[in-house]
Amino acid sequence: MSEMAGLKKAAILLIALGTETSAEIMRLLPENVIQKISYEIANIDYVKPEERDAIMEEFLEMSQAREYIIDGGINYARNLLNKALGAQRAKEVIDTMNQIQLRERPFDIARKADPQQLTNLLLNEQPQTVALILCYMQPDKAALILSQFPLEMQSEIAERIGTITSTTPAVIEKIEKVIENKFSNLVDNEAETVGGVHTLVEILNSVGRSTEKNIITVLEKNQPDLANEIKSSLFTFEDIVTLEKSDVQKVLRDVNNADLALALKGVSEDIKQAIFQNLSARAEESLQEEMEFMGPARLSAVEEAQQKIVAVIRNLDEKGEIYLRRGEQDAVVS
Structure with a gap:
């Protein structure tokens, strides 16, 4: 506009x-x-x-x-x-x-800058500085920049993004002055809530599978609780609509019918249709009957059932049996 x-x-x-x-x-x-x-x-x-x-x-x-x-x-x-x-x-x-x-938000110029030029600038910065700047950037652009760093730095930067909870105007101002030729001086008067698991998940959802695996592997050693929280958030139950039909069918074969009925409580029609269209008419009728028979359900129980299905999806993805769409295209090997 x-x-x-x-x-x-x-x-x-x-x-x-x-x-x-x-x-x-x-x-x-x-x-x-x-x-x-x-x-x-x-x-x-x-x-x-x-x-x-x-x-x-x-x-x-x-x-x-x-x-x-x-x-x-x-x-x-x-x-x-x-x-x-x-x-x-x-x-x-x-x-x-x-x-x-x-x-x-601050670092407006960084968000508008060419990713390669920005990467070249940030390669010489400390991991904590890079992490803070990436927190303020578009997730897909931050993912592209993060993937350009050496493997050991990727994990360190990711760890810092995932553990940042807030920052102050003084810190932002100091960083902007260090790289004042690249970033505008847009400092808020109040502390900014940045980073955290949500920010890191958004970035990892846009990086390539190999980059994600490297970061998760290192985080599992250094910050196992953070790694588990990230893995449970990387693919949400609602994202099932992004799967290919054949992959949805593979997932449904490994999912308990009671868990599936509970997981579909209160979700949008798009998600329900993504499931129903991959079931036989008899299986769909049986599932809908179970959902109706179940009656009202606690939100915590529904979320737990959805997480069970997400765990199945992640497991099949790790085995290479299904494909989760990533921010980068997979390399082609012969």
Whole structure:
């Protein structure tokens, strides 16, 4: 969304909300933003009802998405928005929210920089410095950069990403000054929550299988609890929709029917269909009957059943019997 398009939407939204509410909102905005929006409002003569309604709806969706992200993170928001808006619209809203968050965070230039140039710059930095910078980057770009490091450094950087819980403006400012020719000075006034298992999982979900295996192997020796937490999060139950049909069928052969019925409680129709379409008509009918007979189930029990199925999927992947899509293409060997 261009800046002017965004400002015009904001102006139309304020017009639609009425003078009293808009005045309260305007008082909370920075002076330069107030001036820009006021100019837009002054230059709007007429707003079509359908245009007004569309902008109001978009505002409500973005507000709802932001609330979900604050409550439970991106994956939580995505799951709820999928049910409320459908997969395509939910993706558009989440993508927009991600872009807004990226623009508000430090190291903006690093996120826009050429990955190879950035890798060359970071190769001479300390692992803790590289880890902090990667925490602020897009997961796929961070994965590409991480995979370019020597194997022993990959594991050390990954370990630091997984154990970072927060950082301070002073630390960010110090790092930005060290590499001031590459990064902008976008330091927040409050401590930033960065890194952690979720960030590392997002990065590892985008790296190649060999890079992931190397990092996990070393983490199993150095930080076994962290390694176990990462392995359980790398592939979620909802990701089963990304598997090939033949691979889903292989998974279902190794899954207990009671666990499968429990795991499907409360999931989206897309996930249920990914399962049902790989069962015979008789098996599907039997599974649905078991789900109905089971009645309400505790969320913890459902999540435990889903983790059992994820464990089966990961095991089959490690054996090479199924294929989990990775961020990098697998090498072709003869």
